[in-house]
Amino acid sequence: xxxxxxxxxxxxxxxxxxxxxxxxxxxxxxxxxxxxxxxxxxxxxxxxxxxxxxxxxxxxxxxxxxxxxxxxxxxxxxxxxxxxxxxxxxxxxxxxxxxxxxxxxxxxxxxxxxxxxxxxxxxxxxxxxxxxxxxxxxxxxxxxxxxxxxxxxxxxxxxxxxxxxxxxxxxxxxxxxxxxxxxxxxxxxxxxxxxxxxxxxxxxxxxxxxxxxxxxxxxxxxxxxxxxxxxxxxxxxxxxxxxxxxxxxxxxxxxxxxxxxxxxxxxxxxxxxxxxxxxxxxxxxxxxxxxxxxxxxxxxxxxxxxxxxxxxxxxxxxxxxxxx
Amino acid sequence: xxxxxxxxxxxxxxxxxxxxxxxxxxxxxxxxxxxxxxxxxxxxxxxxxxxxxxxxxxxxxxxxxxxxxxxxxxxxxxxxxxxxxxxxxxxxxxxxxxxxxxxxxxxxxxxxxxxxxxxxxxxxxxxxxxxxxxxxxxxxxxxxxxxxxxxxxxxxxxxxxxxxxxxxxxxxxxxxxxxxxxxxxxxxxxxxxxxxxxxxxxxxxxxxxxxxxxxxxxxxxxxxxxxxxxxxxxxxxxxxxxxxxxxxxxxxxxxxxxxxxxxxxxxxxxxxxxxxxxxxxxxxxxxxxxxxxxxxxxxxxxxxxxxxxxxxxxxxxxxxxxxxxxx
Numbered sequence: 001x002x003x004x005x006x007x008x009x010x011x012x013x014x015x016x017x018x019x020x021x022x023x024x025x026x027x028x029x030x031x032x033x034x035x036x037x038x039x040x041x042x043x044x045x046x047x048x049x050x051x052x053x054x055x056x057x058x059x060x061x062x063x064x065x066x067x068x069x070x071x072x073x074x075x076x077x078x079x080x081x082x083x084x085x086x087x088x089x090x091x092x093x094x095x096x097x098x099x100x101x102x103x104x105x106x107x108x109x110x111x112x113x114x115x116x117x118x119x120x121x122x123x124x125x126x127x128x129x130x131x132x133x134x135x136x137x138x139x140x141x142x143x144x145x146x147x148x149x150x151x152x153x154x155x156x157x158x159x160x161x162x163x164x165x166x167x168x169x170x171x172x173x174x175x176x177x178x179x180x181x182x183x184x185x186x187x188x189x190x191x192x193x194x195x196x197x198x199x200x201x202x203x204x205x206x207x208x209x210x211x212x213x214x215x216x217x218x219x220x221x222x223x224x225x226x227x228x229x230x231x232x233x234x235x236x237x238x239x240x241x242x243x244x245x246x247x248x249x250x251x252x253x254x255x256x257x258x259x260x261x262x263x264x265x266x267x268x269x270x271x272x273x274x275x276x277x278x279x280x281x282x283x284x285x286x287x288x289x290x291x292x293x294x295x296x297x298x299x300x301x302x303x304x305x306x307x308x309x310x311x312x313x314x315x316x317x318x319x320x321x322x323x324x
Numbered sequence: 325x326x327x328x329x330x331x332x333x334x335x336x337x338x339x340x341x342x343x344x345x346x347x348x349x350x351x352x353x354x355x356x357x358x359x360x361x362x363x364x365x366x367x368x369x370x371x372x373x374x375x376x377x378x379x380x381x382x383x384x385x386x387x388x389x390x391x392x393x394x395x396x397x398x399x400x401x402x403x404x405x406x407x408x409x410x411x412x413x414x415x416x417x418x419x420x421x422x423x424x425x426x427x428x429x430x431x432x433x434x435x436x437x438x439x440x441x442x443x444x445x446x447x448x449x450x451x452x453x454x455x456x457x458x459x460x461x462x463x464x465x466x467x468x469x470x471x472x473x474x475x476x477x478x479x480x481x482x483x484x485x486x487x488x489x490x491x492x493x494x495x496x497x498x499x500x501x502x503x504x505x506x507x508x509x510x511x512x513x514x515x516x517x518x519x520x521x522x523x524x525x526x527x528x529x530x531x532x533x534x535x536x537x538x539x540x541x542x543x544x545x546x547x548x549x550x551x552x553x554x555x556x557x558x559x560x561x562x563x564x565x566x567x568x569x570x571x572x573x574x575x576x577x578x579x580x581x582x583x584x585x586x587x588x589x590x591x592x593x594x595x596x597x598x599x600x601x602x603x604x605x606x607x608x609x610x611x612x613x614x615x616x617x618x619x620x621x622x623x624x625x626x627x628x629x630x631x632x633x634x635x636x637x638x639x640x641x642x643x644x645x646x647x648x649x650x651x
Contacts, residue, residue: 222427226441227414316476
């Protein structure tokens with residue numbers, strides 16, 4: 001196990017190093033932030049001074065190594081636009097995204113797996129067919145459109161739920177959270193639903209496919225022959241047997257949604273990191289972009305690592321390194 | 325003969341597929357006394373396994389039991405609710421499958437799986453359940469059973485896994501165990517061990533066994549009586565010794581002749597010409613007629629089951645009887 005952890009750690013270091021180079025070069029290529037950050041009517045001296053202060057007068061490789069040097073000391077640089085440390089900027093936005101994404105991914109998984117198991121268990125029932133039809137919709141309808149329709153229906157026409165913002169927040173560990181207040185929860189519902197729809201559809205399909213396959217195996221027949229009730233078979237046997245692909249997708253979705261909830265956050269003006277990165281790209285705020293993308297790489301590496309650990313935890317064959 | 329624990333009459337299980345109705349089990353009847361071992365022999369696709377599943381009420385769609393009667397300890401199972409069937413599965417009748425690698429859940433420990441099977445029919449404390457599970461495991465020949473309750477299936481060999489499956493099937497001391505080729509996937513030496521262990525366990529516990537196999541040699545060393553299936557029907561049944569010595573149905577005779585033990589050393593094994601017919605397009609009358617050397621015009625009609633004493637067969641031209649017996 002220790003060997004496995006060390007190996008994964010080294011892999012992670014390599015991935016992060018490669019990622020930092022790609023990100024740095026990519027961001028460098030998309031435009032010159034000077035033109036946006038410095039007012040056009042500034043004098044030549046102010047302009048030169050600003051370029052020097054931002055470190056943009058140095059060659060790319062030197063900028064990169066300065067960045068890496070600072071990174072290793074825990075300093076991800078300062079935002080060109082807000083002139084505050086990038087970590088502080090992202091840290092201030094992260095809780096908003098975190099609560100939105102966790103609520104939507106967990107809801108989608110719990111609901112999707114339940115519905116999917118039902119659809120796989122009774123594939124010919126009308127309810128199963130309805131579930132599958134809805135899941136096709138969840139796959140094929142674009143997210144931004146669903147968001148707009150949700151706002152139009154529940155916020156504009158029915159007036160039941162707010163259309164945007166975080167609502168009332170509560171400070172926990174010095175950062176604001178929406179979920180503990182009723183008003184905050186009301187603000188979360190629509191964006192969370194918007195984010196969850198696609199994941200829900202995917203979880204339904206995964207759980208259904210797994211269920212249909214597993215229900216035909218001898219394991220299930222043997223459990224039935226021993227007199228186990230269908231409920232026990234589903235809960236104790238099936239759920240474990242279909243869990244591996246579901247956990248894999250859960251991890252991937254959690255990562256990608258945390259990183260790129262951009263569309264939903266923009267539509268519902270949710271002040272999360274997705275909105276921050278889009279704004280930063282708009283004004284070519286290089287330190288924010290670089291730091292953010294590197295954090296995202298870190299996030300993915302970490303989530304994948306945790307997923308592997310969870311595999312080892314639930315599947316004895318992985319834990320024992322057997323090939324049975 | 326004592327009162328049978330299991331009495332099957334005219335059992336018919338059909339599969340309603342898009343290509344047509346498959347009569348997987350067609351008119352099967354037999355009785356089983358307590359502690360008796362019956363061998364159910366036939367080629368693949370002859371309906372042996374479906375017969376087994378029918379007895380437990382576990383036939384998957386599109387199949388279902390369309391007629392006949394299954395009486396287990398005097399209670400009719402055909403037409404019984406799923407609830408009633410479930411209450412009997414594992415307690416009065418249980419089943420063991422061919423591939424022990426596929427039957428046990430790889431993600432649960434042996435102890436957990438045995439506890440689930442126990443809790444299906446009674447409330448037990450965890451310690452009580454473990455004690456009983458360990459007892460049964462050592463009974464089926466698993467050493468240091470108590471410690472192995474925490475082990476996962478992949479830590480066992482194929483033979484050991486099958487022993488675990490047998491222990492699960494024996495948990496509630498059922499009246500009948502259907503064993504569907506439980507030794508086919510195992511090494512020959514293990515096969516013999518398990519075979520005789522099962523026989524002893526059946527004797528000790530009074531459990532009747534239905535041993536399904538395509539291997540006449542394996543079954544005949546174990547079973548006191550045999551039923552030979554062909555194309556969904558029992559074509560011949562009777563006590564093992566007489567049936568092997570003096571078969572009536574040409575198919576049975578062909579099976580016996582193709583056994584290596586009966587052949588002269590060095591001589592090629594005899595075989596039954598042709599292949600099993602598709603159950604979708606059975607020939608009219610006797611389904612074995614196209615492969616049968618004794619077939620005549622009369623074989624285009626259905627032969628009825630002819631019962632003589634403790635034997636019965638389904639043939640117009642039985643082997644070993646004068647032709648004059650049937651006009």
